[in-house]
Amino acid sequence: RIYLDHAAATPVRPEVLRFGMRFLDGFAGNPSTIYREGLEAQAAVARAREQVAALVGASDPGAIVFTSGATESNNIAIRGTALRNKRSGKGVVASAVEHISVLNPAKDLQKSGFAFTQIPVDRYGTIDLDALGTAVTPETVVTSVQYANDEIGTVQPIREVAEIVHDRGGVLHVDATDAAGRMPIDVERDGVDLLTLSGNPLGGPQGTGALYVRPGVRVQPVLVGGGQERGLRPGTEDVFGIACMGEAARLAAAEMPGENERLRAIRDALIAGISEVEDAFLTGHPTERLPHHASFRFSRIEGESIQLAMNAFGIAIATGSACTSRTLEASHVLLAIGLAHAEAHGSMVATLGRSNSMEEVPRIVEAARETVKRLRAITPL
Ligand code: PMP
Structure with missing residues (x-):
C-alpha cells in the first residue's frame, strides 16, 4: 500500500x-x-x-x-x-x-x-x-x-x-x-x-x-x-x-531541513514522471510549492474515477480537497486558477510524508499511466 x-x-x-x-x-x-x-x-x-x-x-x-x-x-x-x-x-x-x-x-x-x-x-x-x-x-x-x-x-x-x-x-x-x-x-x-x-x-x-x-x-x-x-x-x-x-x-522543527530535502526529491521525481503521461498537467506553481506536494490535472477524465482506479492499484491519493469531496462541486481553487469546470474535475493530488520513499515513484507513475489509459478508453467526454 x-x-x-x-x-x-x-x-x-x-x-x-x-x-x-x-x-x-x-x-x-x-x-x-x-x-x-x-x-x-x-x-x-x-x-x-x-x-x-x-x-x-x-x-x-x-x-x-x-x-x-x-x-x-x-x-x-x-x-x-x-x-x-x-x-x-x-x-x-x-x-x-x-x-x-x-x-x-x-x-x-x-x-x-x-x-x-x-x-x-x-x-x-x-x-x-x-x-x-x-x-x-x-x-x-x-x-x-x-x-x-x-x-x-x-x-x-x-x-x-x-x-x-x-x-x-x-x-x-x-x-x-x-x-x-x-x-x-x-x-x-x-x-x-x-x-x-x-x-x-x-x-x-x-x-x-x-x-x-x-x-x-x-x-x-x-x-x-x-x-x-x-x-x-x-x-x-x-x-x-x-x-x-x-x-x-x-x-517537526528538529527534522525539517533533512526531511524536506528528502521529500522534495521524491516530489520532483513524481512530477517528472507523471508529467510524461499523455495530457497530464502540473497544477499550482512549478517552483514556489510545498516540498511534499505534487498535483496534476488530466483532460477528459474525472477525479473520483482516478481515485478509485489508483486505490485498486494499492495507492491512496486525493482528488482535490477531502473537505469538499462531499459536495461534488468543481474545486473553487481550480476554478480560481482559470480552469474550466470540465477541466477542474480531473485532478489528482499527492501529498507525501515520512512513509514515502523514492522506490515508490515508478509504481505510482505506472499506476497513473495505466489509470489514465483505462479511463480515457471508457470516457464519454
Ligand atoms: N486550512 C487548510 C489550508 C487546510 O488544508 C485544511 C484541511 N486540511 C483546513 C484548513 C481544515 O483543517 P481541519 O479539517 O483539520 O479543521
Missing part, C-alpha cells in the same frame, strides 16, 4: 503517541487546578505551548492558543477579529484560494453587514498583489492569505502580503495548516498577526490545532465559557492532544 494523502490525514507518529499516552492512560489532571495532578497537566500544556511557539518563531509562548484544529482556528481568526473590531470598519479580505474554513466564516459575516472581498490569483495560484493593495483599505479589519494551498501546493509571498496589509494599518491572518513543519515559518520575520496551525499534519492526533495571536491584536472569542486559553478558547484543555501536538511540533 502506498499512502499519498497526508494533507487529508497524516499518520500519528508512534513516538508522539507514546509521549502523549501518559496524559491519557489513567491520567486525571485539570490544568486549572493547583494540586499535584493539576500542576502536571499545566506543565504539559505549558511545554507544548513553548514547542508550538518555537516552530513558528513566536518569542512569546503566551501568544499560542490551543484549539480543536484548523477550522476552529480560522473561525476564531476571521469572525473573532472582525466582530471585535467592527467599530473600526466592516471590510474582510481573503484570497480566492483560501480553504472553505476561511471563506465560509468570511461569507457568513456578510449577514452581519460586513463586506467580503476575494482577491484573485494567477494561473499558478499566486495572489495578485496589486489587487490586494487596492482591496485592503482602512475599513478592512482582517485580511486572510494562506501560507500554502492544500490542493495545488502553491506557496504565497507572505512577506510582501504582510507589507501591503500593514502599510494600510490592517491585521493579517495566515492559514499555515499545510505549510507548518514544511517551511521555516517565522511570524515575526514574516509579519504575521494571526497564524492557524493544525496538529495532525505535524504527526499529532486529528482534532488538535492552535492559533497564534500576536500580542496586542484584538480578537473576541467565538465560544464563551471559562477563561481557559486566555478566554479565546474556553473549556477544559485537551491535555493529551495538546501534549501530542507540542511533541509533534518539536520533532
Whole structure:
C-alpha cells in the first residue's frame, strides 16, 4: 500500500503517541487546578505551548492558543477579529484560494453587514498583489492569505502580503495548516498577526490545532465559557492532544531541513514522471510549492474515477480537497486558477510524508499511466 494523502490525514507518529499516552492512560489532571495532578497537566500544556511557539518563531509562548484544529482556528481568526473590531470598519479580505474554513466564516459575516472581498490569483495560484493593495483599505479589519494551498501546493509571498496589509494599518491572518513543519515559518520575520496551525499534519492526533495571536491584536472569542486559553478558547484543555501536538511540533522543527530535502526529491521525481503521461498537467506553481506536494490535472477524465482506479492499484491519493469531496462541486481553487469546470474535475493530488520513499515513484507513475489509459478508453467526454 502506498499512502499519498497526508494533507487529508497524516499518520500519528508512534513516538508522539507514546509521549502523549501518559496524559491519557489513567491520567486525571485539570490544568486549572493547583494540586499535584493539576500542576502536571499545566506543565504539559505549558511545554507544548513553548514547542508550538518555537516552530513558528513566536518569542512569546503566551501568544499560542490551543484549539480543536484548523477550522476552529480560522473561525476564531476571521469572525473573532472582525466582530471585535467592527467599530473600526466592516471590510474582510481573503484570497480566492483560501480553504472553505476561511471563506465560509468570511461569507457568513456578510449577514452581519460586513463586506467580503476575494482577491484573485494567477494561473499558478499566486495572489495578485496589486489587487490586494487596492482591496485592503482602512475599513478592512482582517485580511486572510494562506501560507500554502492544500490542493495545488502553491506557496504565497507572505512577506510582501504582510507589507501591503500593514502599510494600510490592517491585521493579517495566515492559514499555515499545510505549510507548518514544511517551511521555516517565522511570524515575526514574516509579519504575521494571526497564524492557524493544525496538529495532525505535524504527526499529532486529528482534532488538535492552535492559533497564534500576536500580542496586542484584538480578537473576541467565538465560544464563551471559562477563561481557559486566555478566554479565546474556553473549556477544559485537551491535555493529551495538546501534549501530542507540542511533541509533534518539536520533532517537526528538529527534522525539517533533512526531511524536506528528502521529500522534495521524491516530489520532483513524481512530477517528472507523471508529467510524461499523455495530457497530464502540473497544477499550482512549478517552483514556489510545498516540498511534499505534487498535483496534476488530466483532460477528459474525472477525479473520483482516478481515485478509485489508483486505490485498486494499492495507492491512496486525493482528488482535490477531502473537505469538499462531499459536495461534488468543481474545486473553487481550480476554478480560481482559470480552469474550466470540465477541466477542474480531473485532478489528482499527492501529498507525501515520512512513509514515502523514492522506490515508490515508478509504481505510482505506472499506476497513473495505466489509470489514465483505462479511463480515457471508457470516457464519454
Ligand atoms: N486550512 C487548510 C489550508 C487546510 O488544508 C485544511 C484541511 N486540511 C483546513 C484548513 C481544515 O483543517 P481541519 O479539517 O483539520 O479543521
